[in-house]
Amino acid sequence: MSEQKLPLLKVKDLHVYYGAIHAIKGISLEVFEGEIVTLIGANGAGKSTTLNTIAGLLKPRQGSIVLDGVPVGGTSASKMIYKGLALCPEGRRVFQQMTVKENLEMGAYSRPNSEIEDSLADVFARFPRLKEREKQIAGTLSGGEQQMLAMGRALMSKPKLLMLDEPSMGLAPILVDQIFEIIQELHASGATILLVEQNAQMALSVADRAYVLETGAISISGTASSLLHDDKVRKAYLGN
Amino acid sequence: MIFLSNLVNGISLGSIYAIIALGYTMVYGIAKMLNFAHGDVIMVGAYIAFCALQYWNLPPVLALIVAMLVCTALGITIEGLAYRPLRQAASLAVLITAIGMSYLLQNLALLIWGPNPKSFPATTMMALPTFSLFGGKLNISGVTLVAILANIVIMLVLTTFISRTKVGKAMRCVSEDRGAAELMGINVNRTISTTFAIGSALAAVAGILLCSAYPTLMPTTGSMPGIKAFTAAVFGGIGSIPGAMIGGILLGVIEILGKAYISTELGDAIVFAVLIIVLLFRPTGLLGKPIREKV
Secondary structure, eight states: OOTTSOOSEEEEEEEEEETTEEEEEEEEEEEOTTOEEEEEEOTTSSHHHHHHHHTTSSOOSEEEEEETTEEOTTOOHHHHGGGTEEEEOTTOOOOTTSBHHHHHHHHTTTSOGGGHHHHHHHHHHHOHHHHHTTTSBGGGSOHHHHHHHHHHHHHTTOOSEEEEEOTTTTOOHHHHHHHHHHHHHHHHTTOEEEEEESOHHHHHHHOSEEEEEETTEEEEEEEHHHHHTOHHHIIIIIOO | OHHHHHHHHHHHHHHHHHHHHHHHHHHHHHHOSOOTTHHHHHHHHHHHHHHHHHTSOOOHHHHHHHHHHHHHHHHHHHIIIIIGGGTTSOHHHHHHHHHHHHHHHHHHHHHHHOSSOEEOOHHHHTOOOOEEETTTTEEEOHHHHHHHHHHHHHHHHHHHHHHHSHHHHHHHHHHHOHHHHHHTTOOHHHHHHHHHHHHHHHHHHHHHHHHHHSOEEOTTTTHHHHHHHHHHHHHHOTTOHHHHHHHHHHHHHHHHHHHHHTOTTTHHHHHHHHHHHHHHHOTTOSSOOOOOOOO
């Protein structure tokens, strides 16, 4: 880790409320270029809330979010993608009634038309399955295929930072392996990823660094390998 | 032959309903709200065309364009002033606002144009001959044919627009999942505004067609066709563009045939009775998508 380099994403003292409920209580985290950073934690710890706030779907009450040197806190979700941030949301949320290709094209909505073909070729090369199903309606794809489509759609915008929210949720074990293989391939090709996962074992095995979230605050952070061997983490999240 | 004539008239009236129903169905599909002021936008469109022809002596084509432009601006204004601030509000609040907007438009029209019915210059608007077929047994007026043609053209253009263009695809995204659409970089407010603009421009077209066929213009002219077109949209499956077309045409045909063969007085009642029956058996309308639980 090069400490002198500026982080691509720097979140400082973030506070988020749902009405009167204080959901995120002062989270700070950093993601450096080329890293996979994972946020793990139990259900309701605030993992998705954190990602949704960084993506602009929720407004923070307090705190700063800086992406690539630009303060972006409070920017609306529809503008964040133009600043180089893509969120692949929890539950995939592909456009069910559109074809696979249309979904991918919508992923590149923020980019000039002339660049769409290029991105499309890249995504199809990474996900040959999507190429095979190009004209199929997204709602008829299997869960794993929909996850690939959601990830492909997020990649279509050529983001500086890709945020993945529970990519393995509800998938069969073999598909979980496949999704994590893809995440590793993305890492190898230089992508910067902020990953939220309930499957802590898998997440820690692909990540460089990790933060453990407990009821809206970070309880433990460090390199992924150190957390994999941390007794508290093993007990609480890895089940042994 | 009288039956054929009634049928053609029914399809023509239904085409007008279909054009109005598009406004309801698109706004419902994309903004998830029922814009009950839509019928009154028709009335405003007709009054603008009336003024353009009668007072400003504009040619019919310009009258149509001016009416469409004014209604487009009106639609965008209504959405921006009355509905946008309620985006996060309960749907009942939006519905009541829409009803209030409907009364506001009617009363503004009353204030501007007075309570007395105006005679819409239908022959100036559409100086078209009546077509005689089968040696004069079947007479079809020019307006009847124009309404049917206009409906077909509008449906084709709109369907292509929604399925092919970037703005059209953005509309489909917002319709399906507003949050995911935002993540793509789609400006949801602007998309909804565009939807109102298109629906309102079509309302102007419908208003002119309606008043060319039935040339009495009053501040309440838009309400009954508005409610019937809303019925047509629900009948066909609200949110569906082909549904609006099928629902509109069926409704027009049922209304005209009901009036001709069952009872003139009960014509409107028959229309709504059919709606109730359809909804009993198909709650989402003829082409409506069954409501699915999200996984």
